[in-house]
Ligand code: ARG
Ligand code: ZN
């Protein structure tokens with residue numbers, strides 16, 4: 001695409017307790033985070049260590065709650081579904097009304113985001129491009145979604161959704177998903193080779209896989225640090241996401 005891509009979003013709130021029926025303000029706060037993070041206008045980008053600042057990239061992707069539903073009618077871009085299920089896992093049950101969740105809107109035209117209670121410390125998960133339409137999209141724990149309401153530290157800056165949409169647009173974890181080894185790759189040229197995930201908020205430099213002197217790019221959205229520690233995509237990650245939006249997910253850009 002040229003210029004800026006525009007992606008319509010539908011947020012499916014699937015709630016069991018009243019608290020899980022998150023507010024419109026919490027949803028809006030998440031959309032605002034996405035529009036900062038994917039345009040590199042997030043003010044906390046200032047924490048990027050000086051040797052890495054040249055890698056910071058504007059993904060040129062903007063998000064908005066859908067204004068037209070699949071039938072062509074006006075919509076808020078939010079669905080709300082009460083469920084008897086007290087929690088969901090990565091089994092995609094939240095993505096179907098037959099299993100206590102709600103079906104996606106057509107996945108070629110909308111980014112479906114399901115928000116609900118997840119078990120086992122799971123913050124969220126995503127489906128990579130090219131998978132089945134009926135499960136396409138991202139799933140986010142309500143307390144890791146947005147920046148207000150039920151959002152809880154250290155995952156209360158909306159970065160779980162930024163990270164999962166990275167996967168949805170074909171980005172792998174920055175350490176290459178090979179445990180703590182040095183043979184896995186994220187298939188991105190400008191990210192340093194990295195052993196395993198980083199947690200918390202590391203101090204520069206954090207070395208692994210002989211990647212000195214600058215070490216791991218632990219401020220990247222595709223690492224596992226706390227929300228306040230992940231603040232950037234790289235140029236080559238942006239190119240990978242753009243390639244996805246120009247091919248497999250081309251109809252999403254509206
Ligand atoms: N564990 C999840 C995944 O691998 C999300 C991690 C998000 N991290 C964060 N600090 N919000 O997709
Ligand atoms: Zn991930």
Ligand code: CA
Pocket residue numbers: 185186187188189190191192193
């Ligand atoms: Ca790499």
